[in-house]
Amino acid sequence: xxxxxxxxxVEQDSLIEYPCAFPLKIMGKAEDSLADAVLEIVSRHDPAxxxxxxxxxxxxxxxxxxxxxxxxxxxxxxxxxxxxxxTGHPLVKVVL
Numbered sequence: 001x002x003x004x005x006x007x008x009x010v011e012q013d014s015l016i017e018y019p020c021a022f023p024l025k026i027m028g029k030a031e032d033s034l035a036d037a038v039l040e041i042v043s044r045h046d047p048a049x050x051x052x053x054x055x056x057x058x059x060x061x062x063x064x065x066x067x068x069x070x071x072x073x074x075x076x077x078x079x080x081x082x083x084x085x086x087t088g089h090p091l092v093k094v095v096l
Contacts (some may be wrong), residue, residue, distance in 0.1 A: 022073035026086055027094040030058060030065040034091045038067050041089065045082040046071040064093070 016022070024042075028034045035056060042049050055068040073079050086095045 016073065016076070018076075019072050019074045021070050022079065023068055023070045024082070024086070025094075025096040026067045026069065026092055027064055027096075028067075028089075028092040030063055031091055034065060035067060037089055037091060038069065038086065041085050042069050042071060042082070045078060045085070046073075048072060 026038050039051050039054065049069065049071055053070060057066050059065065083095055086092050
Protein backbone atom coordinates (compact mmCIF):
# COMPACT_ATOMS: atom_id res chain seq x y z
CA UNK A 1 0.00 0.00 0.00
CA UNK A 2 1.38 3.41 -0.91
CA UNK A 3 2.12 6.04 1.69
CA UNK A 4 -0.44 8.44 0.12
CA UNK A 5 -3.24 5.91 0.61
CA UNK A 6 -2.83 6.25 4.39
CA UNK A 7 -3.12 10.02 4.31
CA UNK A 8 -6.59 11.51 4.89
CA UNK A 9 -7.81 13.76 2.09
CA VAL A 10 -6.77 17.37 2.49
CA GLU A 11 -9.81 19.50 3.25
CA GLN A 12 -9.93 22.84 1.60
CA ASP A 13 -10.04 25.63 4.16
CA SER A 14 -12.05 27.91 1.88
CA LEU A 15 -13.96 27.83 -1.37
CA ILE A 16 -12.77 31.36 -2.08
CA GLU A 17 -9.72 31.89 -4.27
CA TYR A 18 -7.59 34.77 -3.01
CA PRO A 19 -7.12 37.57 -3.86
CA CYS A 20 -10.67 38.40 -4.91
CA ALA A 21 -13.28 41.15 -4.84
CA PHE A 22 -15.44 40.42 -1.78
CA PRO A 23 -18.61 42.45 -1.11
CA LEU A 24 -19.49 43.15 2.51
CA LYS A 25 -22.88 44.45 3.59
CA ILE A 26 -22.71 46.34 6.88
CA MET A 27 -25.94 47.37 8.58
CA GLY A 28 -26.14 49.76 11.49
CA LYS A 29 -27.76 52.74 13.10
CA ALA A 30 -28.28 55.70 10.79
CA GLU A 31 -25.79 58.02 12.44
CA ASP A 32 -23.40 60.36 10.67
CA SER A 33 -20.38 58.64 12.20
CA LEU A 34 -21.24 55.13 10.93
CA ALA A 35 -19.95 55.59 7.38
CA ASP A 36 -16.74 57.23 8.64
CA ALA A 37 -16.15 54.43 11.15
CA VAL A 38 -16.77 51.72 8.56
CA LEU A 39 -14.49 53.46 6.06
CA GLU A 40 -11.71 53.71 8.65
CA ILE A 41 -11.99 50.00 9.56
CA VAL A 42 -12.25 48.78 5.97
CA SER A 43 -9.30 50.94 4.87
CA ARG A 44 -7.16 49.58 7.68
CA HIS A 45 -7.68 46.02 6.37
CA ASP A 46 -7.69 46.93 2.65
CA PRO A 47 -5.50 50.02 2.15
CA ALA A 48 -6.42 50.11 -1.57
CA UNK A 49 -10.16 50.44 -0.82
CA UNK A 50 -11.67 53.45 -2.62
CA UNK A 51 -14.15 55.32 -0.41
CA UNK A 52 -16.19 56.48 -3.44
CA UNK A 53 -17.15 52.85 -4.14
CA UNK A 54 -18.98 52.48 -0.81
CA UNK A 55 -22.72 52.26 -1.44
CA UNK A 56 -25.21 53.52 1.14
CA UNK A 57 -28.92 52.81 1.42
CA UNK A 58 -31.26 53.95 4.19
CA UNK A 59 -33.99 51.71 5.60
CA UNK A 60 -37.61 52.61 4.85
CA UNK A 61 -38.04 54.02 8.36
CA UNK A 62 -34.72 55.86 8.27
CA UNK A 63 -33.52 54.35 11.55
CA UNK A 64 -30.91 52.09 9.92
CA UNK A 65 -28.56 52.24 6.97
CA UNK A 66 -26.78 49.56 4.95
CA UNK A 67 -23.32 50.12 3.56
CA UNK A 68 -21.86 47.89 0.85
CA UNK A 69 -18.08 47.79 0.61
CA UNK A 70 -16.34 45.58 -1.94
CA UNK A 71 -12.88 44.86 -0.57
CA UNK A 72 -9.96 43.03 -2.09
CA UNK A 73 -9.78 39.96 0.13
CA UNK A 74 -6.26 38.57 0.29
CA UNK A 75 -6.79 35.73 2.79
CA UNK A 76 -9.24 34.12 5.18
CA UNK A 77 -7.45 35.63 8.22
CA UNK A 78 -7.78 39.09 6.62
CA UNK A 79 -11.54 38.64 6.18
CA UNK A 80 -11.93 37.20 9.68
CA UNK A 81 -10.10 40.17 11.23
CA UNK A 82 -12.21 42.61 9.21
CA UNK A 83 -15.46 40.92 10.26
CA UNK A 84 -14.38 40.89 13.91
CA UNK A 85 -13.51 44.58 13.94
CA UNK A 86 -16.69 45.59 12.11
CA THR A 87 -18.99 43.50 14.32
CA GLY A 88 -17.25 44.88 17.41
CA HIS A 89 -18.16 48.46 16.56
CA PRO A 90 -21.08 49.77 18.66
CA LEU A 91 -22.96 51.30 15.69
CA VAL A 92 -22.77 48.14 13.57
CA LYS A 93 -25.64 45.68 13.99
CA VAL A 94 -24.97 43.09 11.25
CA VAL A 95 -22.18 42.23 8.80
CA LEU A 96 -22.93 39.92 5.88
